[in-house]
């Protein structure tokens with residue numbers, strides 16, 4: 001179930017991307033964080049304990065929201081806007 | 097000769113915008129750098145481009161007028177400033193800043209620099225604070241203002257500071273269920289401080305209005321609360337807390353918004369060589385600034401919350417005041433009456449701030465009670481016990497040593513989220529005051545820098561020593 | 567205020583890995599030791615270096631000391647009560663051209679007999695063994711028992727272990743004056759402390775020239791600042807410590823996944839502090855990404871440097887003073903004193919206790935520089 005709940009501004013253009021391989025939708029102007037957390041419950045799993053994380057400060061300070069794309073790129077989810085065709089991953093890369 | 101370089105302002109919040117406005121009025125063309133995509137800073141942050149339609153009254157409530165004025169001020173000077181949005185300043189070295197924009201790094205030399213870098217939430221850890229669904233108060237407001245989202249369906253608001261009731265109120269107004277306000281401040285402290293707050297009746301009235309509104313809508317408000325833990329497996333399911341009488345209680349919720357006031361972003365001031373002092377009111381080391389905003393480094397000025405928390409109105413005034421100080425240093429004429437007026441208003445705000453920090457005291461006993469197995473460093477996953485251990489065993493008597501030995505402060509956030517906690521733990525264990533353990537030194541890059549950063553004109557470092565293969 | 571006075575056999579100026587380990591070995595020999603450290607023990611070069619524990623590539627004259635140190639590194643848990651993240655991962659020196667490969671082969675031949683166990687691996691065998699390094703090298707020389715460690719943990723641990731054995735260790739205690747009064751050295755730290763000792767060890771790192779000068783032997787010591795950077799944690803792809811023949815970038819991945827890389831130089835803020843230099847940082851990042859494509863998408867989360875003393879010939883100064891009996895120097899490690907540090911400490915302890923050491927120190931004599939620099 002989604003972590004973030006939309007309560008306003010829902011009339012924006014739809015943006016399509018994939019989350020862990022699953023095609024999902026967000027809205028234009030969403031951050032990667034909003035896009036992922038309105039479609040899921042976490043952004044990543046931690047390196048050292050494999051626990052879920054979903055960001056914390058939403059303003060570029062805590063650095064808790066770094067996520068990966070399938071290509072291996074790393075994005076700070078609260079400071080990057082979602083774009084059509086992004087392929088985002090929320091699973092751990094450490095335990096696989 | 098120094099006027100050959102345009103003045104540089106870091107931060108396009110209320111402080112940076114008012115500084116830019118004043119410099120433009122004097123005929124200069126400042127560079128304004130901000131990591132955000134649009135101007136406005138934190139409180140007056142604007143939604144992204146892309147079809148957001150809420151009016152400013154919905155976004156900023158009582159502050160809509162001020163927000164609009166600040167936004168307009170920047171719009172009016174837009175083509176007379178060299179504005180660099182989406183640009184992170186990642187380093188300050190030898191009279192120049194390093195900027196990262198679109199993956200490319202660029203050097204920006206300066207002779208005069210105004211740092212208006214703002215603040216983010218100050219936090220202390222509690223068990224479960226890394227669970228999905230626990231966000232900072234500021235972050236929860238950003239979600240609403242900037243994204244039209246709530247951090248949950250049923251949100252608990254925890255902590256202290258002006259944002260606590262404000263954000264709870266904003267959530268309620270947006271139609272989100274507020275599970276309760278869990279205020280760490282004992283009721284008595286607030287009552288005592290209202291006397292001081294009467295200096296600014298408007299702020300007081302707003303605060304009372306939020307509380308009244310929340311109560312009227314049946315939101316339980318608890319004072320003197322301490323968090324026990326956020327519960328949940330993969331995400332928050334409840335907040336367990338202790339009431340003022342020490343009774344443990346549990347409130348079901350799917351999100352916790354928490355914060356304990358704000359902490360200044362001081363890294364660039366540190367790299368610029370500014371002298372720091374311990375500030376009792378903020379319980380933090382801050383770059384020294386005089387009433388005009390001059391730092392200890394000639395040509396470097398400090399304005400707004402980035403060098404001490406004083407709120408948005410003060411940020412506007414301090415931004416303009418710092419610009420006037422800069423102009424004076426350039427030998428430009430400045431209006432003495434305006435300087436005097438600003439100084440007077442800043443002094444009054446300073447007095448008000450002191451009473452505000454009495455109204456929202458930092459819960460020192462929270463820090464003292466952090467269990468040894470509580471994770472205090474989100475980045476590196478280090479516990480409170482590790483810090484206490486290096487202090488107790490005599491291995492670390494100050495912050496940088498404790499960092500070297502425990503890794504707290506070494507991760508991606510560079511101590512932004514864990515620094516205050518480590519200072520509390522160390523000073524408690526060592527029996528010094530909070531000012532007795534020093535401060536973490538800033539290190540470049542002040543935020544993570546892609547290794548693939550493009551450098552347009554690589555100048556090459558000094559030659560490496562062939563024998564040095566470590 | 568009353569001045570505190572300490573009488574002891576040996577006074578040590580500087581609590582880096584050299585002074586700290588000397589203190590430990592001197593205590594094992596039951597001499598009374600006072601170690602004075604201006605900052606915190608192991609907070610300077612010894613605590614901020616790259617962490618390379620490497621014998622390979624050192625000038626041959628350093629290898630006996632380096633071998634001695636190697637044995638000590640193998641006993642860290644016994645000596646210090648911690649392994650300080652020391653791992654014998656191997657040190658692989660890459661050759662990126664035929665001439666570089668030839669010089670690695672030449673080094674292996676010249677260093678035979680010192681026990682490094684170097685192994686040259688090239689071509690297909692190289693690619694199979696280190697697929698992570700791809701085709702960015704035509705081969706390399708592996709020193710299987712070299713490795714790396716966490717300098718922030720190792721270096722303070724030596725002084726701590728010495729203190730546990732009874733050494734007097736004083737931190738935040740700068741030695742402002744040193745002189746010899748008859749057969750005693752007298753060290754003063756402000757007005758608060760006076761230490762008197764029969765022997766004096768000058769292990770003050772990049773600042774050792776001050777002590778040397780106080781005894782009338784100026785040395786040509788220059789402070790330089792190797793530039794370091796570390797990435798966020800990444801899935802493990804590299805276990806060996808990597809260097810490149812001919813210099814340039816070097817790197818190691820710590821068990822937690824962060825990649826530490828070094829190369830280029832920082833700059834001095836003042837005599838005591840240094841900062842990484844922007845061009846050096848950006849060049850280092852570019853070189854590191856080129857050498858390790860696995861870093862392509864990684865971020866650098868911290869950069870730093872340190873203050874290290876370099877001599878003109880890049881060999882340290884180790885051994886007795888030529889002007890003052892009872893004074894021994896050990897400094898000027900020129901960017902490579904971390905690995906041999908404990909071996910030097912042990913050697914200093916021998917010189918103090920017995921007046922001699924089996925270690926050949928001729929190449930490190932202070933005499934090799936003219937008396938007035």
Ligand SMILES: Cc1cc2nc3c(=O)[nH]c(=O)nc-3n(C[C@H](O)[C@H](O)[C@H](O)COP(=O)(O)OP(=O)(O)OC[C@H]3O[C@@H](n4cnc5c(N)ncnc54)[C@H](O)[C@@H]3O)c2cc1C
Pocket residue numbers: 106107108109110111112129130131132136137138139140183184185186212213214215216217233234235237238259262358361364399400401402406407408409411542
């Ligand atoms: C979420 C939130 C809500 C707040 N709400 C209120 C409120 O309701 N009332 C109130 O009085 N105060 C509020 N505050 C406090 C608020 O920070 C200040 O009142 C006000 O915004 C301070 O203005 P400023 O110009 O000093 O800094 P800010 O408005 O914070 O602006 C600083 C700017 O600098 C930029 N910046 C910082 N570092 C860098 C860098 N290295 N490179 C590039 N750009 C950089 C940031 O992107 C930011 O835009 C709030 C703070 C937060 C975090």
Ligand SMILES: Cc1cc2nc3c(=O)[nH]c(=O)nc-3n(C[C@H](O)[C@H](O)[C@H](O)COP(=O)(O)OP(=O)(O)OC[C@H]3O[C@@H](n4cnc5c(N)ncnc54)[C@H](O)[C@@H]3O)c2cc1C
Pocket residue numbers: 566579580581582583584585602603604605606607608609610611612613614615616617618619620739740741742769770771772773774791792793794870871872873874896897898899900901902903904905906907
């Ligand atoms: C960034 C960097 C990377 C490096 N990488 C490696 C590597 O990978 N492998 C390797 O083998 N070597 C490396 N080195 C070199 C190695 O770190 C040093 O050669 C070694 O640590 C020197 O140890 P030391 O004890 O002599 O010096 P230091 O550790 O500098 O200790 C000297 C101490 O003396 C103290 N002191 C100075 N003056 C006084 C005074 N008047 N009174 C009291 N105390 C005083 C100082 O505060 C300091 O703590 C590197 C060095 C640096 C800077």
Ligand code: FES
Pocket residue numbers: 055056057058059060061062063064065076077078079
């Ligand atoms: S959520 Fe804190 S940096 Fe993105």
